[in-house]
Amino acid sequence: MTQLRIAPAHQTASHVVPANAFDAAPGLPGPLPAGEYVLWQGRPRALAIAVRALHIRLVGLWFVGLALWATLPLAAEGDVLGAAMAAGPTLAVGVGAIALLCILGWLSARSTTYTITNWRVVMRVGIALPMTLNLPFNLVAGAGCHHFSDDSGDLALAVKPGNRIAYLHLWPHARPWHVSSPEPMMRSVPDAAQVSAILARALSAAREIDEETAAPVIRPRSQRGPRLATAS
Helix, strand or coil, X not given: CEECCCCCHHHHHHHCCCHHHCCCCCCCCCCCCCCCCEEEEECCXXXXXXXXXXXXXXXXXXXHHHHHHHHHHHHHCCCHHHHHHHHHHHHHHHHHHHHHHHHHHHXXXXXXXXXXXXXXXXXXXXXXXXXXXXXXXXXXXXXXXXXXXXXXXXXXXXXXXXXXXXXXXXXXXXXXXXXXXXXXXXXXXXXHHHHHHHHHHHHHHHHHHCCCCCCXXXXXXXXXXXXXXXXX
């Protein structure tokens, strides 16, 4: 994952949009305080969630493997009809499982709103139990972006030592394989290059206001602390 380069703060203004340009109610816990404004707001791509977070390709390969395991001995004996009948139920279950994962991916994308303001990142996530994560820039130790060929990307945020967010509360909006030291991640964000630039400039501006805030250095992984996520 590529670490974001912090651009000069004076470049931020060209990307500032009024908060009322978005339907902020689903994505923000309340009205923005004076002086805070929205820089970007969006949702992940549903298919990308299903593929990268729910791994529908691996599930499909698993069921294809099971079907082959059941059919190859019969096919080797020349029983083509028996092989087809043996593979049918397995493939049907596999198609159903993939369809269910696609629906979950769509629901996850529809119930998620990512917001970047000039002060913080807000992640509204959760299908059955919505949860809002407020992550002020003064708690962000670093940020990185992993780009994909479809121009989307994953933006991960490392939290400063002494602060910890439960991995299960965040999933699938958490950086993979970082269970002991979870990092919130905006998954499959469209136009990731532009969004990562907006985030980098916002972090730079916050660092200029308070030099302690955002020196974007990835923290040690062993630190633990109070949870930041709150259900709402």
